[in-house]
Amino acid sequence: MSEYTLSEIRPTNKRDVRKMDALLEKEGIQRDKNLDYSIGLFDDDYNLVATGSCFKNTLRCMAVDSNHQGEGLLNQVVTHLMDHQYSRGNVELFLYTKCDSAKFFNDLGFYEIARVDGKVVFMENRRTGFSGYLEELKKTAVPGEKIAVVVMNANPFTLGHQYLLEKASAENDAVHVFVVSEDVSLVPFDVRFELVKAGSSHLKNLIYHPTGSYIISNATFPSYFLKDEDLVIQSHAKLDINVFKKIAAALGVNRRYVGEEPFSQVTGIYNRIMKEELDACGVECVIVPRKTDGTEPISASKVRKAIKEGRLEEIRDVVPAATYEFFTSERALPVIETIRNAKEVIHY
Structure with a gap:
């Protein structure tokens, strides 16, 4: 399996931001205006192969280049973003995903709160979070x-x-x-x-x-x-x-x-x-x-x-x-x- 370098993508790094935008667009996603932390996985030629971001206690804008799917890269991205959230004191995490991606995130420890069929699923990382609420x-x-x-x-x-x-x-x-x-x-x-x-x-x-x-x-x-x-x-x-x-x-x-x-x-x-x-x-x-x-x-x-x-x-x-x-x-x-x-x- 290829080795990739994980780096933060800062808003001031216009080159990396352009790469993130291009990858997201390629995968049918438009970069959200509300982001406060973004990362990328880069190959040896500094091509961006996966990315993900946070906004407050949510995970968002996660994508893997279609040429590299099946390599477990999204798992790496999500794991890093969760560790980053924990490091800044956010232990109750939420994400929104397409309906066909919900099972993947469920396997990573996220649980469904509600959904709009065919559009979006709202998930959290606590099994009894919403029920406890x-x-x-x-x-x-x-x-x-x-x-x-x-x-x-x-x-x-x-x-x-x-x-x-x-x-x-x-x-x-x-x-x-x-x-x-x-x-x-x-x-x-x-x-x-x-x-x-x-x-x-x-x-x-x-x-x-x-x-x-x-x-x-x-x-x-x-x-x-x-x-x-x-x-x-x-x-x-x-x-x-x-x-x-x-x-x-x-x-x-x-x-x-x-x-x-x-x-x-x-x-x-x-x-x-x-x-x-x-x-x-x-x-x-x-x-x-x-x-x-x-x-x-x-x-x-x-x-x-x-x-x-x-x-x-x-x-x-x-x-x-x-x-x-x-x-x-x-x-x-x-x-x-x-x-x-x-x-x-x-x-x-």
Whole structure:
């Protein structure tokens, strides 16, 4: 068997990045925009024969040159990426793969969480990871005829988010509120979680949860093996909803509330598919019209834009008091700096 050299492919090494792009393209994959570590296996002539990457606690963009398949190279790539993840403290690992590759990863110790037939499989490296997560959620289940869920990023928490929770609270016996816990937003999770709880503390039938790694964000869902943009959105939505159905069953949930999305095309498509999928399985999907500031729908994107441009006073009328107090405190200075340094704060 031939010997290969394993090397890190750094973003600054344009030659190796071009080789990685060429190999991925040859194998029908487009390099994902969200990568934080990449490696390659090179032969004696410095030809790239296999590659793989990480983003946070996920493995992605793995490919072997078709001329070298059957040599166990993907196994080497995955083993190295897992060792690298463990070395940086990530022990709970996830990957997304095509359906016809799921068995291979199962043989390497990954277990299926959910799938969209013919499109994508979501897997993790713990046999009882998701089932254990569901068992923990069951401990928070409460009795009632109407049990609802709201999932929100709250980047940051606005009067629009508050209105959505108030409506869900008034119309249900209990509401499970999941805050996206991945730190891929401009406002960190610990701040978002704190502001959601502070801004809805007057509602006494809410139960708060971090989403963990199972409710999937746009940032971590891979698009590299789905070429059509609408197909990416649809597959993301269906996979996320297939995971959510299991969460709903664990909590006895029969309703999910979402805000109407007049600004984001991605979220608009997502909401449409969510309503179709959930209604079909007996979970009512309630799409709530956005609260307005008197003229326009309240938007977290517009709040971030005002913060970026130094117009903090303008957010006072569209966020709860706790959110405004945070952003006018010294604690907020690092968050404000992050927002001001961001190239883009409006999400479409």
